[in-house]
Amino acid sequence: MSNLDQKINIFPNKRETGNAAGKALEDCIVKLQGVKDKVRIIFAAAPSQDAVLNYLTKSTLIDWSKIVAFHMDEYIGLQPNAPELFSSYLNKKLFSKVKIQEVHTINVHNGISEEIERYEKLLTKTPIDIVCLGIGENGHIAFNDPPVANFNDPEVIKMVQLDDACRMQQVNDGCFDTIIDVPKTAITLTIPTLMNGANLFCVVVGSKKSEAVKNTLSGVISTACPASILTTHPNCTFYFDQKAFKKNKDFINAL
DSSP states (O other): OTTGGGGEEEESSHHHHHHHHHHHHHHHHHHHHTTOSOEEEEEOOSGGGHHHHHHHHTOSSOOGGGEEEEESEEEESSOTTOTTSHHHHHIIIIITTSOOSEEEOOOGGGOHHHHHHHHHHHHTSSOOOEEEEOOOTTSOBTTBOTTTOOTTOSOSEEEEEOOHHHHHHHHHTTSSSSGGGSOSEEEEEOHHHHHTSSEEEEEEOSGGGHHHHHHHHHSOSBTTBGGGGGGGOTTEEEEEEHHHHTTOGGGGGGO
């Protein structure tokens, strides 16, 4: 973790944070497209990603015909095409705005076990080049909440129970009106699947994430804060706004 401060970027607000992460993503994609026919990217779906995705949709440098897109988690129990689905979010914010070669979304209405098998085959066909992710209020990455997180998970993708802190975050984010409306189960890519990505871009904004960010950067590497494992990845770069970063005095020199 000696060079962790070199991977930390802090900006005044959500928009500047997202734009900086978007520019870094764009640079990485363009570089990879110079040497690869296809660039395989896993996208996160959350309001914290809005500015990042907006930047990417306006890029004139990315060749979207060389992109193969995945996403990292999905609710179980919502109606097909419900706006709260993460696939719906990504379609609205990104996939419908650019001409991507391949888009692979998780469809829980296919049947859970069948969909897990199908998506696993797609994910493991060849390595993942880029993972775009955030950190939850409870420290989760994707839907790997502390009670179900496993740094050595044998599964590639699995069904999980969502803890109450995770479900409350969805209300705080404005995605649902009340916690009663938030599904209790979901499908998620596991932590090893995310960590196997060659390049990770982690974007975290807002004061409600500040404790999780502190635990990620300064705490013990533990499934009590699943995101803490990100600090061990050789190519994980963090993008925080000042509100999310405010509790990390140990890294004040990184500013």
